[in-house]
Amino acid sequence: MMKTWQAGKRLLPMTAALGLLLAGCGREDLSVLRPQGPVAESSYGLMKLSITIMIVVLLIVFSIAAYVWIRFRRKKDQNEIPEQVEGSFKLEVLWTVIPLILVIVLAIPTVKVVFAAGNDHSDDKDAIKVKVTGHQYWWEFEYTDYGITTAQDLIIPTGKHIAFELSTKDVLHSFWVPSLAGKMDTNPDGTVNRFSFSAPNEGVYRGKCAELCGPSHGFMEFKVKSVSGEAFDKWVASMKAPESVMPEDPVLAEKFKSQCLSCHAIGSMPASPVAPSLTGIGSRESVAGILLNDDTREDGAPVLENLKTWLHDPQSVKPGNKMPNPKDKGLSDEEIDGIAEFLAGYTLD
């Protein structure tokens, strides 16, 4: 008893040091090693525990190895035959029992967290319910209690449990926000997955698709924006009561209606199953999930520029995506720029 306690005491500073070391790794809004919510925190706890155990194991193996390589290296004119040892019952039992104990030490908290993570808040009245649908290569978010649907940006209120219901319209995808929670696959109809997470702090977190889904799999990103409760309510209200916006120029409006709204939805139109909703696209974090609308950063650009990039050639942004090139739909460069300007100005509030 005394012994294990002492070993634990020795492990403690090591865990702390390791935690600090790992915490230096990666961006706060993206890295598994810098968890920003309780669910990611619990995975991270297991990771720290397991890596501490594993580093201890490695140190033991490495030191024995180094010792035997140096100590028992064959020397010049060393020719006597070493004793042919059969084995040692005691030693072999020792290195069967110790790993077994280590496994148990890791298995108990693992099982605990597995069952805790199984708690998906799907019948928690207080939770925000979001139906996530994966598409090649964009994400759709439907807030079933509010009757609103958005794409690419998942807006959530801080501190609340978000109860997800995941599925896909085409191939498998996997819904992953590393700094908030581990990933969960989206399966085709029939096997809906549920899980939940919450974000205590305001911020924008990077989300990714983690299951190979085609050429643009690597570009199937999204943003989770956690905002205060009031800001969230305001956003919901403005999503629910959108003004019926159209480009001012009637020719452009007609083109937009016939060429774009055949797949996309805006405002109060019912959500389209083939293309992301464009409601309030001017105030999103990104266009197409990857072109960042932030001109204060070197990898970002103003939303207008991003929209133009996308609309002039969607394939070059996301190879293999399912949107036809507006040019092939008979839109001139000026018309495309015009629509881009209109969309950039289409903000909520």
Added chain:
Amino acid sequence: MDWITTVDHKKIAILYLWAGGLFFGIGGLEAILIRIQLIKPMNTFLDAQTFNELITMHGTTMIFLGVMPVIFALMNAVIPLQIGARDVAFPFLNSLGFWTFLFGGLLLNLSWVMGGAPDAGWTAYTPLSGKGYSATHGVDFYTIGLQIAGLGTLIGGINFLATIITMRAPGMSFMRMPMFAWATFITSAIILFAFPAVTVGLVLLTFDRILDANFFNVAGGGNPVLWQHIFWIFGHPEVYILILPAFGIISEVIPTFSRKRLFGYSSMVFATILIAFLGFMVWAHHMFTTGLGPVANALFSVSTMLIAVPTGIKIFNWLFTMWGGQVRFTTPNLFAAGFIPTFTMGGVTGVMLASAPADFQFHDTYFVVAHFHYVIVGGLVLGLFAGLHYWWPKMFGRMLSETLGKWTFWTFIIGFHLTFFVQHFLGLMGMQRRVFTYLPNQQFDTLNLVSTVGAFLMGVGMIIFLVNVFLTSRRPADAPEDPWEDGRTLEWTIPSPPPEYNFKQTPLVRGLDAFWKEKMAGHKGMTPAEPVGPIHMPSATILPFLMSVGIFIAGLGFMFSRDEFSSSIMSFLFNNYIVTALGLLITFGSMLMRSLFDDHGWHIEPEELEGR
């Protein structure tokens, strides 16, 4: 011609080695291309589609066509010698196994030039691998190529089982068998149980794609997650098919170069059996994020962690084999020494992955890429290098250069750790796997650059090895019978390379490490268990080659049976299954020939044996 008709296990070993080397080279080139693409963010060296084809083919090629045949090469070269047998149990099948493997591999690689390689990942998850989302013939090449190659593996496995069960020299009980023979035995048993699963899976997927069946198609009532279960029920044991032979090799090399018997032999045997058994119970740890639910996740988590126990036994037994010995760092032993820490690192990340809630973060990221490369490259490939350098003189009668061997080792292992160590961090920092490029400013850039540099260094190591092989092949074949001087097992009692009948007289085995035991008793060689007599040999035959050609043609014919061709003759031939039938006719015709014409083989007479 000699090579096409041979049924000699030693020559088939060399065929496996060359074919494996070829595919390993292709897989390696694919890897280098992948790493060049990922050297910097938003790189445009490759397009997304080509990249997905490359990762799919790299994984498939390396696992099925790169390392498996090299394993089979060593088994073929060594197992009959180690157990004191004149041949394998079924020489004809042995040759058939090789040719089906080769033609399956060729078929798969034809996809590069015949309109699109498979692009759904080596795991070919449906629906992405279904007709609807992968419209080229790529995945058909995958299903049919692997089906044919898998046939060869299954045949090989059964052959080794029969050989080891029935053909051990007098006195060699199971508990006196060398560890590599044990590893081969258990590996073959895993093959026997695991390969039928993938065979079924590939048939179902082929039917979905070519005959519009609905096994995995949701709209038709199928279930895509079913594919994942079938795939991993095969796929996880496959990992042990790869690593157990490496364990076997390491268990031969370390005792030889420590001049000590293997520490804890019986616990090693027990651990091997336990690992194989547990290997079948843990497949769903590849599917934690599929949504199996907490009960399944908890069970599979714990059962996976248990594998650490027998694996740990092995590692400490190896360390204590060297303890008190006289360790000599020849090239084979350098690789064995490199194996221990490297494989242990892969093992511990495996235990980390086994914890399901943590795996929700690790799964499908570069952390996993790092883990399985530590196990497969850091474990198996280092093991194979150890085995190749160790048995090369026995196989070819020539010693590989020690200087070049050491250069191979150092460049390869340094390159390896550069490439894959940093990938653990990439994964934890949020980089998913199988992405053809990544956005800048995610702090992925430097680590990816380091990884690519490492990959080139590994490439240099491989080239040095090839140079070594080339230079060695030009030197005279003068390796002694027991070139490492401390050989412990039967293969070191006969000339290098062995004569076609292996043993003039079957040896009498008096204990574990039979040869070492005789040497310690002051004897020069083994005591024979039989008088010199005529030796029965199987005849060479071209039938296995023809059978495989037939299956290859049938596969191609079936694959294109629904295609429209510009020429009407081609359409007629393919659409009416005439090509398929022709291929099958060749195969079944050859089988009929084999049944109709009795071939009793031939004998080497005692005078001839003495005459040398």
